[in-house]
Amino acid sequence: MIRVVLPAHLRSLAGIQGEVTLDVPGPVTQxxxxxxxxxxxxxxxxxxxxxxxxERRAFIRFFACREDLSHESPDAPLPAAVASGxxxxxxxxxxxxx
Amino acid sequence: xxGVRLLVGTxxxxxxxxxxxxxxxxxxxxxxxxxxxxxxxxASPADPERIYASQSSGWSGQVVQRSSDGGKTWxxxxxxxxxxxxxxxxxxxxxxxxxxxxxxxxxLEPSLTDPDTVYAxxxxxxxxxxxxxxxxxxxxxxxxxxxxxxxWQPGAGGMCLHTIILDPSDPxxxxxxxxxxxxxxxxxxxxxxKPINRGLHSGFMPDPAAEVGHCVHHVAMHPxxxxxxxxxxxxxxxxxxxxxxxxxxxxxxxxxxxxxxIDVHAHQPDTIYVVPITSDALHYPPDGKLRVYRSRSGGNxxxxxxxxxxxxxxxxxxxxxxxxxxxxxxxxxxxxxxGGQVYASAxxxxxxxxxxxxxxAVLSVEAQTLE
Numbered sequence: 001m002i003r004v005v006l007p008a009h010l011r012s013l014a015g016i017q018g019e020v021t022l023d024v025p026g027p028v029t030q031x032x033x034x035x036x037x038x039x040x041x042x043x044x045x046x047x048x049x050x051x052x053x054x055e056r057r058a059f060i061r062f063f064a065c066r067e068d069l070s071h072e073s074p075d076a077p078l079p080a081a082v083a084s085g086x087x088x089x090x091x092x093x094x095x096x097x098x
Numbered sequence: 099x100x101g102v103r104l105l106v107g108t109x110x111x112x113x114x115x116x117x118x119x120x121x122x123x124x125x126x127x128x129x130x131x132x133x134x135x136x137x138x139x140x141a142s143p144a145d146p147e148r149i150y151a152s153q154s155s156g157w158s159g160q161v162v163q164r165s166s167d168g169g170k171t172w173x174x175x176x177x178x179x180x181x182x183x184x185x186x187x188x189x190x191x192x193x194x195x196x197x198x199x200x201x202x203x204x205x206l207e208p209s210l211t212d213p214d215t216v217y218a219x220x221x222x223x224x225x226x227x228x229x230x231x232x233x234x235x236x237x238x239x240x241x242x243x244x245x246x247x248x249x250w251q252p253g254a255g256g257m258c259l260h261t262i263i264l265d266p267s268d269p270x271x272x273x274x275x276x277x278x279x280x281x282x283x284x285x286x287x288x289x290x291x292k293p294i295n296r297g298l299h300s301g302f303m304p305d306p307a308a309e310v311g312h313c314v315h316h317v318a319m320h321p322x323x324x325x326x327x328x329x330x331x332x333x334x335x336x337x338x339x340x341x342x343x344x345x346x347x348x349x350x351x352x353x354x355x356x357x358x359x360i361d362v363h364a365h366q367p368d369t370i371y372v373v374p375i376t377s378d379a380l381h382y383p384p385d386g387k388l389r390v391y392r393s394r395s396g397g398n399x400x401x402x403x404x405x406x407x408x409x410x411x412x413x414x415x416x417x418x419x420x421x422x423x424x425x426x427x428x429x430x431x432x433x434x435x436x437g438g439q440v441y442a443s444a445x446x447x448x449x450x451x452x453x454x455x456x457x458x459a460v461l462s463v464e465a466q467t468l469e
Binding site (some may be wrong): 007009013043051059060094096 | 134161174177179
């Protein structure tokens with residue numbers, strides 16, 4: 001199972017309590033994890049990736065295993081510890097005030 | 099029992115205020131969508147329990163919410179706003195070409211007759227329509243593809259389509275306004291659009307009377323007289339008696355003709371309201387006095403309405419979608435400020451009361467009269 005941690009405003013939007021756990025078929029990549037996340041919670045569509053271009057939104061970052069994965073290819077394999085469920089895939093909102 | 103429901107959008111969520119017809123006691127619910135910017139929320143005239151709300155944030159983009167029970171519960175609906183075809187470019191602030199990029203929905207205008215049909219005015223400027231209760235959106239590309247489109251440019255708040263007016267006497271006619279392109283009208287249901295800016299004069303433009311480029315802040319119409327439009331432009335309050343074909347200035351004796359809101363009395367089509375703001379550099383009322391100005395003659399002659407409004411040390415702004423009227427008798431008038439107050443008058447503007455004082459900055463106010 002893949003573990004995903006979302007910022008509070010997105011947990012609230014999608015009615016999520018705590019961590020999300022997902023079954024991700026096939027290779028575990030940013031794209032496959034986010035596709036599975038949006039399939040489970042359609043309210044999140046467009047909030048992490050642009051609805052039209054499917055690119056990561058500018059003020060959203062992805063981290064795992066203390067590494068910034070935001071600029072990795074969406075089709076690159078995520079770390080083994082994420083694929084095994086030992087470490088969560090972290091979605092972080094930029095610290096941008098407001 | 100009749101009453102009023104106010105839908106208030108703010109920088110940090112939506113609030114719903116309700117009252118009976120006396121309009122002297124208000125109950126507040128919210129914040130709904132706490133922490134998100136709510137540019138606009140509006141109910142369907144065809145089904146008063148159906149409400150659409152535009153929810154957005156700099157982090158997570160655009161979300162559209164729909165309620166089927168008058169705002170008690172909400173569901174997330176479609177947020178895919180894809181420009182049709184290759185979007186092309188408009189002008190950036192410095193005059194260079196800039197790609198059209200969807201940023202947010204500024205205004206949602208439900209159909210007058212079908213609760214599942216709703217229009218969205220977006221930034222960068224375009225109009226979208228949904229006919230399935232906001233699950234899916236289709237652009238009406240004839241507007242953005244108007245020959246003048248590559249010359250449109252953003253105002254300070256972005257290149258937003260902020261005003262959509264549906265003509266109750268002609269389902270094929272709509273009016274829209276864009277900062278800073280100007281006003282446009284369609285007479286064929288949104289297939290084709292024509293600029294309706296003749297008579298506008300904008301001193302900041304190389305050609306002050308150009309066909310497009312005017313920073314229209316808001317337009318209002320009385321449903322009984324759909325050919326008559328009132329406009330608060332960046333500077334100047336304007337009136338058209340021929341559906342926008344020609345505008346004349348009606349600023350008259352206003353202390354300043356800069357401002358954002360304009361609205362029309364529910365029962366007196368020649369009674370209109372504005373809130374003068376000092377200037378484009380000074381986005382607060384003149385002399386620290388928050389005054390609504392009312393004209394009973396469709397413009398030119400204006401009277402200040404001050405009872406109950408702060409008359410010293412007031413430096414808030416009133417943004418373009420933040421004034422609304424109910425249709426009770428006497429007509430109720432409402433407006434919200436960037437200081438988080440919502441002021442209400444249950445007597446057409448003679449007396450005002452802050453019905454809530456400490457909300458986040460108010461972006462929009464819509465009054466809904468409940469039967």
